[in-house]
Amino acid sequence: MELVSSDDIDAAARRIKPYVLRTPLLHSERLSDELGCRVLVKAENLQHTGSFKPRGACNTLLSWRERGELPERVVTFSAGNHAAAVAFAGRQLGVTVTVSMPESAQQAKVDNVRRYGGEIVPTDDLRGTCDRLAREHDCPALYPFDLPEVIAGQGTVGREIREDVQPDLVLVPVGGGGLVGGIGTAVKAAAPDCRVVGVEPALSNAVGQALAANEVVRLPRGAPTMADGLAAPFAGEHTLAQVRRYVDDVVSVAESDIATAWPDMIAATRLMLEPSAVVGLAALRAGAVAVPDGGTVVLVASGGNAAPPRD
Amino acid sequence: MELVSSDDIDAAARRIKPYVLRTPLLHSERLSDELGCRVLVKAENLQHTGSFKPRGACNTLLSWRERGELPERVVTFSAGNHAAAVAFAGRQLGVTVTVSMPESAQQAKVDNVRRYGGEIVPTDDLRGTCDRLAREHDCPALYPFDLPEVIAGQGTVGREIREDVQPDLVLVPVGGGGLVGGIGTAVKAAAPDCRVVGVEPALSNAVGQALAANEVVRLPRGAPTMADGLAAPFAGEHTLAQVRRYVDDVVSVAESDIATAWPDMIAATRLMLEPSAVVGLAALRAGAVAVPDGGTVVLVASGGNAAPPRD
Numbered sequence: 001m002e003l004v005s006s007d008d009i010d011a012a013a014r015r016i017k018p019y020v021l022r023t024p025l026l027h028s029e030r031l032s033d034e035l036g037c038r039v040l041v042k043a044e045n046l047q048h049t050g051s052f053k054p055r056g057a058c059n060t061l062l063s064w065r066e067r068g069e070l071p072e073r074v075v076t077f078s079a080g081n082h083a084a085a086v087a088f089a090g091r092q093l094g095v096t097v098t099v100s101m102p103e104s105a106q107q108a109k110v111d112n113v114r115r116y117g118g119e120i121v122p123t124d125d126l127r128g129t130c131d132r133l134a135r136e137h138d139c140p141a142l143y144p145f146d147l148p149e150v151i152a153g154q155g156t157v158g159r160e161i162r163e164d165v166q167p168d169l170v171l172v173p174v175g176g177g178g179l180v181g182g183i184g185t186a187v188k189a190a191a192p193d194c195r196v197v198g199v200e201p202a203l204s205n206a207v208g209q210a211l212a213a214n215e216v217v218r219l220p221r222g223a224p225t226m227a228d229g230l231a232a233p234f235a236g237e238h239t240l241a242q243v244r245r246y247v248d249d250v251v252s253v254a255e256s257d258i259a260t261a262w263p264d265m266i267a268a269t270r271l272m273l274e275p276s277a278v279v280g281l282a283a284l285r286a287g288a289v290a291v292p293d294g295g296t297v298v299l300v301a302s303g304g305n306a307a308p309p310r311d
Numbered sequence: 312m313e314l315v316s317s318d319d320i321d322a323a324a325r326r327i328k329p330y331v332l333r334t335p336l337l338h339s340e341r342l343s344d345e346l347g348c349r350v351l352v353k354a355e356n357l358q359h360t361g362s363f364k365p366r367g368a369c370n371t372l373l374s375w376r377e378r379g380e381l382p383e384r385v386v387t388f389s390a391g392n393h394a395a396a397v398a399f400a401g402r403q404l405g406v407t408v409t410v411s412m413p414e415s416a417q418q419a420k421v422d423n424v425r426r427y428g429g430e431i432v433p434t435d436d437l438r439g440t441c442d443r444l445a446r447e448h449d450c451p452a453l454y455p456f457d458l459p460e461v462i463a464g465q466g467t468v469g470r471e472i473r474e475d476v477q478p479d480l481v482l483v484p485v486g487g488g489g490l491v492g493g494i495g496t497a498v499k500a501a502a503p504d505c506r507v508v509g510v511e512p513a514l515s516n517a518v519g520q521a522l523a524a525n526e527v528v529r530l531p532r533g534a535p536t537m538a539d540g541l542a543a544p545f546a547g548e549h550t551l552a553q554v555r556r557y558v559d560d561v562v563s564v565a566e567s568d569i570a571t572a573w574p575d576m577i578a579a580t581r582l583m584l585e586p587s588a589v590v591g592l593a594a595l596r597a598g599a600v601a602v603p604d605g606g607t608v609v610l611v612a613s614g615g616n617a618a619p620p621r622d
Contacts, residue, residue, distance in 0.1 A: 024335055026357060030426070046337060046581055046582075050581050263619065266619065267583070270356040270584075271357075271582060272581045272583050305581075308577065308619035
């Protein structure tokens with residue numbers, strides 16, 4: 001399988017520049033003091049739609065347009081952030097967007113999709129409903145992670161990080177693996193010694209299980225993780241290949257560690273974050289990833305679409 | 312009374328540059344759509360200590376040091392954000408800091424003062440206790456708003472705004488009036504037609520009452536406002552003079568309007584904000600300030616030290 005290259009990510013960065021924000025990399029004094037290293041937060045919660053997802057969605061639609069293949073409609077499936085991103089990208093480019101979303105989706109995420117004009121089909125079979133909609137409408141599916149164009153788009157997060165700083169460790173939330181695969185590719189092109197580690201909830205560890213089994217594993221439906229943005233039911237073929245090549249490790253964190261890290265990271269950074277965005281801090285605190293003593297650590301804060309934590 | 316000038320604010324900006332952050336001015340698509348104008352948020356919640364206050368505190372201590380008058384200790388009084396800022400500035404410059412704070416201060420703010428090594432004296436007579444401590448320690452008081460150096464330091468917020476954008480309206484939270492006075496001075500030096508309007512809670516409107524009475528009014532102790540950072544018990548002499556000259560209007564907003572605006576502005580901006588930071592949005596929604604149709608509005612988000620709002 002052909003992997004996404006650093007050049008592909010450079011091309012994505014040029015392509016999506018008019019449509020996305022370059023998000024700030026914010027130093028957290030409080031987290032730095034706590035962990036004994038320099039902690040920087042890549043604030044993708046401040047991206048359009050409140051998550052990194054427009055990068056991949058815009059790169060895909062723009063790539064299709066370059067090839068003369070921009071459809072009138074696309075369908076997709078998503079816990080919410082990718083859905084809003086595709087709706088956002090579709091609105092910019094005049095494409096109608098229909099998404100299958102879980103019945104249990106966060107209200108903040110449902111509202112966010114509607115805000116950009118996306119049509120929602122509630123379902124418990126995300127991928128199956130998405131594929132059925134694609135057949136019915138005779139239109140392409142813009143999958144949330146397992147497309148090379150999506151991986152390249154998400155990789156622009158890593159490209160911006162490496163432009164701003166020389167990190168020793170980058171921690172990336174993992175759902176289907178598109179973000180961590182793209183970031184690993186971009187970061188290691190400039191800093192091959194930097195460790196890039198993915199973090200997924202123990203309750204939804206599709207990428208970790210697939211790496212261990214050496215094949216895509218379809219997770220049984222279990223207790224939902226509070227990090228709803230990371231609840232991918234399976235890893236992608238493309239993302240797995242990309243992660244094997246460019247990501248050093250994928251670890252998992254317990255719900256209780258996410259629950260503690262969530263309000264703490266909001267208080268420390270004064271950023272509104274969703275639980276998915278704090279799994280990196282949870283992994284460092286739990287010892288699942290070693291802190292590079294005195295080094296520079298980047299926590300990718302993937303999004304900020306949630307009701308606030310309760311006091 | 313000699314007013315703080317735009318040159319004083321330029322000098323403050325040069326002086327404090329190594330100690331404070333230049334905060335981002337973030338476009339809010341969602342608030343822009345809601346209000347029918349271009350809404351930008353000056354994210355002072357991302358400043359060191361989580362509020363704009365280090366600007367004035369650093370400028371004061373650095374001014375004293377330039378004059379060879381840096382003391383070993385300073386005292387101050389504060390609901391919390393100024394206290395943390397003085398502790399922060401004191402730690403940078405080797406000055407011991409003691410603050411009188413309300414018994415009812417937010418835990419997030421108490422913790423924040425301790426984090427920077429500040430000593431806390433809980434009291435219900437903020438100013439009286441501060442002045443007693445100054446006499447006991449034979450040291451100066453670094454008042455939270457009524458010092459020219461503090462006004463000049465806070466004015467650097469306005470200087471950054473005018474560097475980034477040409478606003479039609481700037482809305483500024485008002486406690487004792489130092490921030491709005493400084494911002495008005497800086498903004499109007501470059502954009503005399505821009506309206507600068509202060510917003511205070513109706514439950515704690517010391518500046519509005521003083522402007523109406525044409526003298527400093529000491530507020531009776533009433534029901535506390537949820538915007539605890541704006542609960543100044545009186546306006547300052549210096550700030551009043553500055554506000555009369557450089558601020559177009561000071562309006563007040565009801566608690567219920569602050570309570571509604573708080574979670575909405577957090578969700579719209581994905582910034583963690585304290586209630587004081589959202590009074591500008593509350594004023595626009597309540598019609599207390601007219602929206603400049605299609606114009607550019609800056610909301611100064613003054614800080615982010617609070618427990619999150621309840622869902």
